[in-house]
Each structure stands twice: as structure tokens, then as C-alpha cells.
Amino acid sequence: MAASVVPETDSIRRAVLLLNAVDPGRFPRLLSRLLQRLHLKAETSFSEEEEEKLQIAFSLEKQDLHLVLEAISFILEQAVYHNLKPASLQQQLQSIHLDQDKAEAFANAWAAGGQETIEKFRQRVLTPQKLETIGWQLNLQMSASTQAKLKSPRAVLELGVSNEDSKNLKKVFVEFSHQELFEFYNKLETIQAQLDSLT
Amino acid sequence: MAAVAVGKAAGAAYGHGESSGGSGGFLGPRVPAEVEAMARGLQEVGKETFRRLLKVTVNALEGKDCKDSVKLIAESTDLSEEQLAFLISGMYTLLREALRLPLSTFKQEVFKEDLKELRIPEDFITDFSSIVFGNRRPVSEGTALMQASRLPNVQDFKWRVDVAISTSSLARALQPSILMLMKLSDGTAHRFEVPVAKFQELRYNVALILKEMNDLEKRSILKIQD
Numbered sequence: 495m496a497a498s499v500v501p502e503t504d505s506i507r508r509a510v511l512l513l514n515a516v517d518p519g520r521f522p523r524l525l526s527r528l529l530q531r532l533h534l535k536a537e538t539s540f541s542e543e544e545e546e547k548l549q550i551a552f553s554l555e556k557q558d559l560h561l562v563l564e565a566i567s568f569i570l571e572q573a574v575y576h577n578l579k580p581a582s583l584q585q586q587l588q589s590i591h592l593d594q595d596k597a598e599a600f601a602n603a604w605a606a607g608g609q610e611t612i613e614k615f616r617q618r619v620l621t622p623q624k625l626e627t628i629g630w631q632l633n634l635q636m637s638a639s640t641q642a643k644l645k646s647p648r649a650v651l652e653l654g655v656s657n658e659d660s661k662n663l664k665k666v667f668v669e670f671s672h673q674e675l676f677e678f679y680n681k682l683e684t685i686q687a688q689l690d691s692l693t
Numbered sequence: 694m695a696a697v698a699v700g701k702a703a704g705a706a707y708g709h710g711e712s713s714g715g716s717g718g719f720l721g722p723r724v725p726a727e728v729e730a731m732a733r734g735l736q737e738v739g740k741e742t743f744r745r746l747l748k749v750t751v752n753a754l755e756g757k758d759c760k761d762s763v764k765l766i767a768e769s770t771d772l773s774e775e776q777l778a779f780l781i782s783g784m785y786t787l788l789r790e791a792l793r794l795p796l797s798t799f800k801q802e803v804f805k806e807d808l809k810e811l812r813i814p815e816d817f818i819t820d821f822s823s824i825v826f827g828n829r830r831p832v833s834e835g836t837a838l839m840q841a842s843r844l845p846n847v848q849d850f851k852w853r854v855d856v857a858i859s860t861s862s863l864a865r866a867l868q869p870s871i872l873m874l875m876k877l878s879d880g881t882a883h884r885f886e887v888p889v890a891k892f893q894e895l896r897y898n899v900a901l902i903l904k905e906m907n908d909l910e911k912r913s914i915l916k917i918q919d
């Protein structure tokens with residue numbers, strides 16, 4: 495990694511100064527918290543109340559606190575992007591003049607939760623809709639208003655599709671006869687064969 | 694048609710099945726009002742007019758639009774609107790209920806007997822019979838199947854397997870993902886991504902349902918005689 499992962503912009507320099515001045519006691523907890531929430535997109539990590547508490551705890555003004563939180567998030571996102579080793583991360587941070595104890599705290603937090611965070615990012619999808627739940631029911635249809643004496647097995651698949659915007663799961667109900675389900679299964683097998691050929 | 698269904702069940706319980714045990718036979722002990730009205734009305738209808746009415750009814754059963762044909766009949770005969778209404782609806786109900794029953798257990802002789810009980814004129818009985826047991830039956834059956842109440846089924850299923858090499862969050866992602874597009878018979882289309890783990894779950898569940906369907910089809914419940 496020749497190029498520095500964290501560029502030395504003005505905001506970064508200012509953030510480093512602030513970070514160095516911050517009380518090292520609560521720092522590791524702050525890092526882990528931010529690391530855990532990193533993969534969640536639009537949400538800010540802290541509520542109004544929590545932010546006020548942080549301001550007091552780290553004796554930072556509101557603006558400065560935001561700068562510090564953003565800088566930490568940025569550093570962690572870069573670590574994810576480049577899949578940095580903890581030692582590498584520590585080195586990079588020290589080269590932009592972050593104090594050793596703080597750089598070490600970063601490395602430790604990253605070593606503890608880094609892989610899990612990377613995996614969460616891997617699972618993130620770009621499409622707004624994702625299959626979340628699968629439910630099903632097997633029925634034996636005996637009769638209908640249009641046909642008597644059927645005895646036809648029918649499966650109903652309930653697919654729960656999430657939409658990025660809304661919190662609700664859209665339930666899609668699909669009915670299959672034996673033949674239809676068999677054809678569907680064959681298509682799934684084809685997909686599986688494709689997946690297998692990737693490894 | 695709940696009354697008819699209950700009627701049939703009651704008839705079967707007494708061991709009558711589809712035979713003419715009680716008025717109506719295959720229609721059950723309580724013959725629908727429009728069928729009775731139609732049977733009475735047919736006494737005064739000529740063969741030509743009957744054939745035209747039958748044609749309209751069959752078209753309706755096959756899912757075609759018949760507004761114009763009905764208007765034509767109304768204009769060219771001296772039947773009142775009310776008479777036309779119960780004649781056509783009676784014929785429609787009679788045929789629809791007869792078409793519901795599978796050919797394996799419902800025989801032509803029984804059908805003709807039942808119609809005789811309703812006092813429908815002889816030559817009209819022959820015409821009715823040819824609709825139910827003739828070679829145009831599959832067409833009405835096909836329409837019935839399409840109109841049956843059911844949840845939507847898959848009309849078209851498209852998919853693709855992608856591998857994300859790099860994303861804005863990860864320089865080296867190498868993560869496979871599956872995109873599915875399902876078009877259903879009710880016109881809706883659903884496009885969604887399926888994570889690989891979820892796909893395995895889907896595949897497992899579908900295989901499980903197929904196995905249960907096979908088991909169900911082998912079990913004795915399906916060997917119950919009609």
C-alpha cells in the first residue's frame with residue numbers, strides 16, 4: 495500500500511489534532527460503536543441526547559464532535575475498502591501524526607470487529623428489493639366453484655421482499671401446481687449449477 | 694352456489710350421488726330458481742329461438758362477450774327482456790353446474806334423466822347433452838380453469854447470477870448474488886435480489902414441498918372413490 499489510505503486534507507489534519515486531545519479512556523468504546531454501525535446507510539450513529547453526552551465526555555463543541563465522528567467513520571470505511579491489516583492501519587494513522595495510543599486503539603478495534611464489518615458490507619445489495627423471508631403452505635384442493643372433485647395438490651409460496659425505502663416487508667403470494675413447482679425447481683437447479691461453477 | 698353444494702352433499706349422504714334421487718338430481722334437492730323458471734319458459738320457445746339462446750349461453754361459458762347477440766335475439770323475437778333474462782341465466786346455471794362434474798362419474802343417461810324430471814322438452818335435452826358430453830366440452834372446461842379463483846402463478850421467471858468484483862465500499866468484493874424477475878399471472882412483476890444463503894433456503898424449501906406433494910399423491914386419501 496504505497497499511497498496513503500487516509501489523505502492529509504485540512505479537515506483530516508484538524509480532526510487528528512482534536513483526536514489527539516481527546517480523553518483516551520472512552521475512546522475504544524466509541525470506536526467499536528462506530529464500527530458496528532458503519533454498514534448502516536442513512537442513519538447517524540447517535541441520537542441528539544447521545545451527542546450531547548459525547549460532547550461533555552470528550553469536551554468538544556458540537557462542530558468539532560461532528561468532525562471527529564466523520565473522520566473516524568471515514569478512516570474505518572477506508573480500512574474496509576482496502577481490507578487493511580490492523581498493523582497496516584496503525585502505521586498509516588501514525589504517519590498522519592495520530593498519537594500512538596490512539597492509533598493502537600484503532601488497530602485493536604479493527605482487529606476485533608473488522609472482518610465482521612467487511613462481511614456486512616459484502617452482504618449489502620444495490621438493488622432496493624431483497625428477498626428476506628420464505629414461507630409456504632401445501633394444500634389439497636378438493637373442489638372449486640368451477641370444478642368439483644379435484645384432489646389437486648397446490649403449493650403456495652409466500653416471499654417476503656424488503657424495500658429499502660419502507661420498513662414493511664412486501665408479501666408476494668405465488669401458487670404452484672405439482673407440475674409448475676417441478677419446473678420452478680429445475681430452474682433453481684440451473685441457478686445452483688451456475689453458482690457452483692463460480693467456485 | 695352454496696345451496697347447491699350443500700344440497701349435493703346432502704344428496705350424497707343419502708346415497709343418491711348424481712342419480713335422480715330428489716328433484717334436480719345433479720343440481721341437488723333445491724333446484725336454483727332460474728333453472729326452474731327456464732324449464733317452464735322453454736315450453737313456449739321454438740326450436741330456432743332455443744338454438745340461438747343456447748349458442749349465446751355457450752359463448753358466455755367459453756368466456757366470450759355476448760351483449761350484441763343477446764340484443765339481436767331481443768329484437769328479433771317476441772320474448773320480453775324478463776323472459777330472456779331467466780331463460781339465459783337458467784340455461785347458463787344448468788350447463789355450468791353440469792360442466793363442473795367430472796366425466797368419469799357423471800354419465801349422459803343420468804343427465805338426460807335429470808333434465809326430464811325438470812320437464813325440459815325432449816329435443817332440447819339432446820342439445821343440452823351435446824354441450825356437456827360433446828367435443829366442445831374442453832373449451833368450456835378451459836375457460837372454467839382460467840376463471841377459477843386462485844392465487845397468481847408464475848407467468849415468466851427470469852434470473853441472473855452476478856459477481857460483484859468491486860463496489861464503492863469494497864475494492865475487492867468478489868461476492869456472488871442472484872437477481873430474480875418474476876412475472877405473475879395477475880400482471881404484477883417483482884424484481885428482487887436473492888442473497889446466496891437465502892437462495893439455498895428457497896431451493897431447500899421447494900425440494901421439501903415437492904417431496905411432500907409426492908407423498909401426498911401416494912397416500913390413500915387420493916384413492917377415495919369419487
